[in-house]
Amino acid sequence: MVKNFLFGVALSVYRFLSAQLFPRLPSQTRVKLITLIYRLGLRFFPGRVRSDAAPLQTINLRIPSTRAKPLPEWVFDEMRALSEFEPLLNPSIQWRSIAACADTPDYSLPGHVYAQLSKTVNRYFAHIVVVPWLKRGGADLGTLHWARALASITAGKDVMVIATETADSPWQEKLPPSVTFLDFGKLAKELSLHERSVVLGRLLVxxxxxxxxxxxxxxxxLTVERYGAAIRAKSKIFASVYCDDFAVDGVPRGYGRTALPKTLQYLDRIFSDNTIYPQRLHLELGLPMDLFRTIYFPSPVGDAEDIYSANSNCVLWASRLDRQKRPDLLYAIAAQMPELKFYVYGEPLMDDGKKWQRKLRSLPNVKLAGGFDGFSALTSHQQQYFAFLYTSAWDGLPNVLLEATAASLPIVASSVGGISDLITTESGFPVSNFEDINAYVSNLRDLYRNPEEGQKRLNCARQILRQRHSFEAFSASVKTDIFGH
Amino acid sequence: MKKPDLTAIVTFHGERELAQISINSIVRTRAAIERIGVEVETIFMLDCADDLTRLYVVNHPARRPQDRIIEVCYGDLSASRNDAIARANGQCLAIFDGDDLYSEKWLLNAFLRYQEDGRQHVYHPEIIISFDAVRNYNFEVDQRGKQFDPLNLLMTNYWCSCSFADRQTFLDHPYVPKDSLDCGFGFEDWHWNCDTVASGLEHRIVPETALFYRRKRVGSLGSTDKEAFRIIRPTRLFSLYPDASHKQN
Known part of the structure; x- marks a missing residue:
């Protein structure tokens, strides 16, 4: 809390200085000052400073004190003599004033970080998965699936997961014990993105x-973009992309659109957890379809507790309270359906989410149940529901839908991203225009009034789960696509 | 027949008229060492050289009958240097690039240091003066100096390709040839410096010597856009655990 406050103060001071003071400084002084501020920022607020900020590009490069050392006179005598062969070496007064001392910088910090890797990387690793961190999240869950599959297929201890951002990774504990976790982001907390990619590139080569x-x-x-050709000399390179991300301005972003097109020539395979996103990247960016493989994430049907009741008037909504998951739609739907009760799980991640949390709290038929760590946490309260509601604006194939299906809940969901791989009019209640509040309301009403239809569609969804989303199916796909057998 | 004391190896590729400028400078530094009675063998290595470069090297007025011109077509600096090293007869070798210039006392002072300090060293000029498209200079780092940190070699290369060492040093540490232009590896000198440091050799500076390093805007192998994102091959210096992968590359 105090740290957040201090960071806020430091950020305000920095913004003030960059607006008022920096433009007035000579450029060299400005660069030095900004570099110093970023260094302090990285030291005291690791993880809070944007790792792709321009001033960080070569933050640990230090110019030696000899930089101002002038050339000795004998060099000019030599140049004078050699200018007989090469006039460009004539040591004119102009040459003396233009030529700058450019001694080899002291740039050893990235090397020292690299050397520290030996504590963890002390033997051969055949399979390396590179992630930003390991914490609660759909992509992180996917990483756990990958790590489990690789560990079970190789049956050895040669799988390593590397987290590259300076952030906590509480989910490292969920990795199979045979998998090694390298918290590179923590070791490299004083390195810029560029420097991290050099260290990572060196490790991989x-x-x-x-x-x-x-x-x-x-x-x-970035490491693949820069050193992919060299890495590929010995390693197969794979990447996973799940869905676009959308900025506030509505423009699609995300690695599928930014990094993927630049690294395509180095990639052996691109994985996704759904069929829709690869098609979209193919149609909109021209990425070749045959590079993509859809590998559905596992969600075993038999493991989940049944929390469905046809007699219930309760709806479950469980997701992050942020602009992607559209709690504003949930608010509008709940406001129109006072006859139903909405159980809302999830925490706000940004200010906008807090605003909607407050508004949702004001509705009498909404119960805010707070954050949850995994779907199993929702099934342990003996509360029963007749439907699961999902209002996301963009997505891959969210794990929570797989788990809701496994827990026997019929689903009303926005039909965005990879969701239509699971929720169709056969297997659920899709809403084709994700902002169409009336469509959510009428679907929920139909489902509430006609539980038989709900069960029919749920059975279809569960059948998809059984066929496509078992760990065995996932593992077999990994085996085929990674190992070719 | 008595073996020469020193072999000067000069590589050419497409230096064209710049080749004769470089040879003039090499002849000058060679003359300075020969004045104290050191016998120098010179190998001009033409690697896929274009016609104009060949013309300048073959017809250079300072070329002596005993100077050797060897034509190969590796299209690769490392491979042509290694070939020349294998053919060299000198006790020690000096590596030159066919478009750079060298201070008069480079060979003389390097040879004197070599005789004093023994064979476990690689010598470089004290100062590099870049000219042509870029004008700057830098003092090279002595491995026994305070500025040296082997882990700095992850980010930057300390030493230029202008090296002077015992012939056996070059035979024990060949330059690693490239596989193809697109394999993503590069900076053979940087890699060589890492490997030699890892093997216990020391890179030392020869006072009052200089390399005049021509920095071209276009036309050299090192000026492609992709060059910036090349990476040096595996080297023992950066092995995190004992394995042989650096030998396989």
Whole structure:
């Protein structure tokens, strides 16, 4: 809390200085001052400073004190003599004033970070998965699936997951014990993105794995972009992309659109958890379809507790309270359906989410149940529901829908991204225009009034789960696509 | 027949008229060492050289009958240097690039240091003066100096390709040839410096010597856009655990 406050103060001071003071400084002084501020920022607020900020590009490069050292006179005598062969070496007064001392910088910090890797990377790793972090999230869950599959297929201890951002990774504990976790982001907390990619590139070239898999790691993507040709000499390179992200301005972003097109020539395979996103990248960016493979994430049907009741008037909504998941739509739907009760799980991540949390709290038929760590946490309260509601504006194939299906809940969901791979008019209640509040309301009403239809569609969804989303199916796909057998 | 004390190896590719400028400078530094009675063998290595470059090297007025011109077509600096090293007869070798210039006392002072300090060293000029498209200079780092940190070699290369060492040093540490232009590896000198440091050799500076390093805007192998994102091959210096992968590349 105090740290957040201090960061806020530091950020305000920085913004004030950059507006009022920096433009007035000579450029060299300005660069030095900004570099110093970023260094302090990285030291005291690791993880809070944008790792792709321009001033960080070569933050640990230090110019030696000899930089101002002038050339000795004998050099000019030599140049004078050699200018007989090469007039460009004539040591005119102009040459003396133009030529700058450019001694080799002291740039050893990235090397020292690299050397520290030996504590963890002390033996061969055949499979390396590179992620930003491991914490609660759909992509992180996907990483756990990948790590589990690789560990079970190789049956050895040669799988390593590398987290590249300076952030906590509480989910590292969920990795199989045989998988090694390298918290590179923590070791490299004083390194810029550029420097991280050099260290990572060196590791991958120096001790090349059989396979490298990039999942949402900025530093990982950059490393492939820069050194992909060299890494590919010994390793197969894979990447996973799940869906677009959308900025506030509505423009689609995300690694599928930014990093993927620049690294295509180095990638052996691109994985996704749904069929829709690859098609979209193919149609909109011209990426070749045959590079993509859809591997559905596992969600075993038999493991989940049944929380469905035809007699219930309760709807479950469980997601992050942020602009992607559209709590504003949930608010509008709940406001129109006072006869139903909405149980809302999830925490706000940004200010906007807090605003909607407050508004939702004001509705009498909404119960805010707070954050949850995994779907199983929702099934342990003996509360029963007749429907699961999902209002996301963009997505891959969210795990929560797989788990709601496994827990026997019929689903009303926005038909965005990869969701239509699971929720169709056969297997659920899709809403084709995700902002169409009336469509959510009428679907929920139909489902509430006609539980038989709900069960019919749920059975269809559960059948899809059984066929496509078992761990065995996932593992078999990984085996085929990574190992070719 | 008595073996020469020193072999000067000069590589050419497409230097054209710049080749004769470089040879003039090499002849000058060679003359300075020969004045104290050191016998120098010179190998001009033409690697896929274009016609104009060949013309300048073959017809250079300062070329002596005993100077050797060897034509190869590796299209690769490392491979042509290694070939020349294998053919060299000198006790010690000096590596030159066919478009750079060298201070008069470079060979003389390097040879004197070599005789004093023994063979476990690689010598470089004290100062590099870049000219042509870029004008700057830098003092090279002595491995026994305070500025040296082997881990700096991850980010930057300390030493230029202008090297002077015992012939056996070059035979024990060949330059690694490239596979093809697109394999993503590069900076053979940087890699060579890393490997030699890892093997225990020391890179030392020869006072009062200079390399005049021509920095071209276009036309050299090192000026492609992709060059910036090349990476040096695996080297023992950066092995995190004992393995042999650096030998396989």
């Amino acid at each position: 120096q001790h090349p794995p059989q396979t490298l898999h990039i999942i949402n790691s900025f530093a990982g993507w």
